[in-house]
Amino acid sequence: MSTRQIAVLVGSLRKESFSRKVAHNLIELAPKSLELAIVEIGDLPLYNQDLETETPPQAWQAFRDRVRPAQGLLFVTPEYNRSVPGGLKNALDVGSRPYGKSVWGGKPGAIVSCSPGHIGGFGANHHLRQPMTFLNVPLLQQEAYLGSVDKLIQADGKLVPATAEFLGKFMQSFAAWVDKIAGG
Amino acid sequence: MSTRQIAVLVGSLRKESFSRKVAHNLIELAPKSLELAIVEIGDLPLYNQDLETETPPQAWQAFRDRVRPAQGLLFVTPEYNRSVPGGLKNALDVGSRPYGKSVWGGKPGAIVSCSPGHIGGFGANHHLRQPMTFLNVPLLQQEAYLGSVDKLIQADGKLVPATAEFLGKFMQSFAAWVDKIAGG
Amino acid sequence: MSTRQIAVLVGSLRKESFSRKVAHNLIELAPKSLELAIVEIGDLPLYNQDLETETPPQAWQAFRDRVRPAQGLLFVTPEYNRSVPGGLKNALDVGSRPYGKSVWGGKPGAIVSCSPGHIGGFGANHHLRQPMTFLNVPLLQQEAYLGSVDKLIQADGKLVPATAEFLGKFMQSFAAWVDKIAGG
Amino acid sequence: MSTRQIAVLVGSLRKESFSRKVAHNLIELAPKSLELAIVEIGDLPLYNQDLETETPPQAWQAFRDRVRPAQGLLFVTPEYNRSVPGGLKNALDVGSRPYGKSVWGGKPGAIVSCSPGHIGGFGANHHLRQPMTFLNVPLLQQEAYLGSVDKLIQADGKLVPATAEFLGKFMQSFAAWVDKIAGG
Numbered sequence: 001m002s003t004r005q006i007a008v009l010v011g012s013l014r015k016e017s018f019s020r021k022v023a024h025n026l027i028e029l030a031p032k033s034l035e036l037a038i039v040e041i042g043d044l045p046l047y048n049q050d051l052e053t054e055t056p057p058q059a060w061q062a063f064r065d066r067v068r069p070a071q072g073l074l075f076v077t078p079e080y081n082r083s084v085p086g087g088l089k090n091a092l093d094v095g096s097r098p099y100g101k102s103v104w105g106g107k108p109g110a111i112v113s114c115s116p117g118h119i120g121g122f123g124a125n126h127h128l129r130q131p132m133t134f135l136n137v138p139l140l141q142q143e144a145y146l147g148s149v150d151k152l153i154q155a156d157g158k159l160v161p162a163t164a165e166f167l168g169k170f171m172q173s174f175a176a177w178v179d180k181i182a183g184g
Numbered sequence: 185m186s187t188r189q190i191a192v193l194v195g196s197l198r199k200e201s202f203s204r205k206v207a208h209n210l211i212e213l214a215p216k217s218l219e220l221a222i223v224e225i226g227d228l229p230l231y232n233q234d235l236e237t238e239t240p241p242q243a244w245q246a247f248r249d250r251v252r253p254a255q256g257l258l259f260v261t262p263e264y265n266r267s268v269p270g271g272l273k274n275a276l277d278v279g280s281r282p283y284g285k286s287v288w289g290g291k292p293g294a295i296v297s298c299s300p301g302h303i304g305g306f307g308a309n310h311h312l313r314q315p316m317t318f319l320n321v322p323l324l325q326q327e328a329y330l331g332s333v334d335k336l337i338q339a340d341g342k343l344v345p346a347t348a349e350f351l352g353k354f355m356q357s358f359a360a361w362v363d364k365i366a367g368g
Numbered sequence: 369m370s371t372r373q374i375a376v377l378v379g380s381l382r383k384e385s386f387s388r389k390v391a392h393n394l395i396e397l398a399p400k401s402l403e404l405a406i407v408e409i410g411d412l413p414l415y416n417q418d419l420e421t422e423t424p425p426q427a428w429q430a431f432r433d434r435v436r437p438a439q440g441l442l443f444v445t446p447e448y449n450r451s452v453p454g455g456l457k458n459a460l461d462v463g464s465r466p467y468g469k470s471v472w473g474g475k476p477g478a479i480v481s482c483s484p485g486h487i488g489g490f491g492a493n494h495h496l497r498q499p500m501t502f503l504n505v506p507l508l509q510q511e512a513y514l515g516s517v518d519k520l521i522q523a524d525g526k527l528v529p530a531t532a533e534f535l536g537k538f539m540q541s542f543a544a545w546v547d548k549i550a551g552g
Numbered sequence: 553m554s555t556r557q558i559a560v561l562v563g564s565l566r567k568e569s570f571s572r573k574v575a576h577n578l579i580e581l582a583p584k585s586l587e588l589a590i591v592e593i594g595d596l597p598l599y600n601q602d603l604e605t606e607t608p609p610q611a612w613q614a615f616r617d618r619v620r621p622a623q624g625l626l627f628v629t630p631e632y633n634r635s636v637p638g639g640l641k642n643a644l645d646v647g648s649r650p651y652g653k654s655v656w657g658g659k660p661g662a663i664v665s666c667s668p669g670h671i672g673g674f675g676a677n678h679h680l681r682q683p684m685t686f687l688n689v690p691l692l693q694q695e696a697y698l699g700s701v702d703k704l705i706q707a708d709g710k711l712v713p714a715t716a717e718f719l720g721k722f723m724q725s726f727a728a729w730v731d732k733i734a735g736g
Contacts, residue, residue: 013232042230046271047264048197080231080277081315082494083268087230090270118486118515126450126491127311129685130678131265133693141688147486180732266678302670302699310634310675313501314494320509325501331670364548381600410598414639415632416565448599448645449683451636455598458638495679499633 006036007070011077011088013042018149023076029168031175039066041091072178073109079124108181110140110174120145140177190220191254195261195272197226202333207260214355225275256362257293263308292365294324294358304329324361374404375438379445379456381410386517391444397536399543409459440546441477447492476549478508478542488513508545558588559622563629563640565594570701575628581720583727593643624730625661631676660733662692662726672697692729
């Protein structure tokens, strides 16, 4: 069975963001059948249909070219004001266009949200799910809300063991999900 | 009774966007007690806490300075992928920071959503409501979903009479709401 | 200023439910300007329009008669499967009918959610907010998610001091909200 | 390949409900690989954990016994007050218990919503999706919002051709989804 390429989207642009650290852990925790790489979203101009000419912004094109060949999607995101960070939603919007050329359709996905508070980004997590129906991204129906995330990451950047174990299982489920959806 | 300053945020960046046209109509339809002005969101860099230094991006500062003195908020938005356009959510995020200095808190708000389809931006409309609890924006509990919006705007940019009448009443309700929340 | 009658709806039907205990605490913590009473929802037949004859179910009529004169609404609810308990949603549905005779319209409301887990019923809390737009219930835009609620209630049924203080302030905000919406 | 048993849940209890009529059409439109049957939810007592004794209500037991062996789930629902009808949410709650014995887990599902208005039950449709993450019901990521549903059903109870064609394709997608999730 071949390796699956997974595009990882991180919802925070802060260099030392918890979400990015969690993403790096998830990449290490993943089974060998998945090859994960972060696709950056921080330099994407805000979506504006007027820019959707024959020469759209270079950053849009590069982003679309990065996501298009991926066989799965992993979202790791904080919550901004009880919803998806604007920057991450913008990446979804950019990738969904131009009309009829969405890069998302049919790719299996999974969502991990995190926050320093105790709610673990529940609001962002579920708001991110709603577009996935329209974008035809079949989602792993498992929950990963990392509350008090600042206490779950150790000085060396590694997750505490209990969380690593939890997310290791999550990534195994995701790998099985990718296999099921992407086929044999 | 003094005039109330209302900041109008338009969710689409397209020059000829339906939302912008609807916003212009709403500005004309509003009672005299409201003075509305569009606050632009298209040049706001994506929120990134690393930029929240003593000299944050100029566009952020200008935006915050424009919204801060407003006494009410009117959102006019399309739906992108069944949720809030990334650019509009980004504006919410920018205005909510730095911590403790949100420009949104306590301001009465109202939401109008629109789409060429028949659902009228319901998904964007309600996803926009969720952050308002956290941001403490008391919302007018009236619904305005403009479906088939392309057919509701005439060649001269004016709304068809039935929609103008509907939104005229909506703006009267909004003016009463602003008075109630902002006080005498 | 006269006393305001507040209908309290409890989302769990279990006798010893945490939500009911929290509701009793909220009743005691409320300022004197509010007079709160629980309106029971457990014996309401499931909403079925065929029963909306000249003699609808007695329990429906009694419920509607109890809520109609109230000047405000306080919801205290657990989360069932990441959303509003069916029984509480059914009460909303029963009270919203027959068409044109909703008992909810215009009444100021507030929501407290709780759960033994750490998320504090966020999913129920926000799903309960969506119908309020349609039902025209202006909501207090303050958040009260009581996580680990089993540890917040003492043997004598009283909330631990920190939570009591938090909810005491919440009830003061609610009383001010009711005054603002219900008028002088 | 063997036939798959699909439990159909109808969100309205009204005898002549549009949702029920749509459900009957869906049953006829389904490919031969699916065997669909409506599981009634109208006589389920409201969920109350105190009744979860060794002899829970007979109607709960019968419902759980009906859903448990199903290999897929099809929800057909109206929208009540911009969310899931209380009765349908109650059925979800009943089937999810007692703890550890949910009848939902792992079953592939699909959702069709309808309303006489133009929004087609979008609010119910997406509120129904949120619990599915928790209940581990992998959902077909295709949208079916039937607006103006009263005009889509003909005198003989059959859907108008365009809608029948649309839903016929939807059911083929659902059959493929069931095969993919339920395995070979």
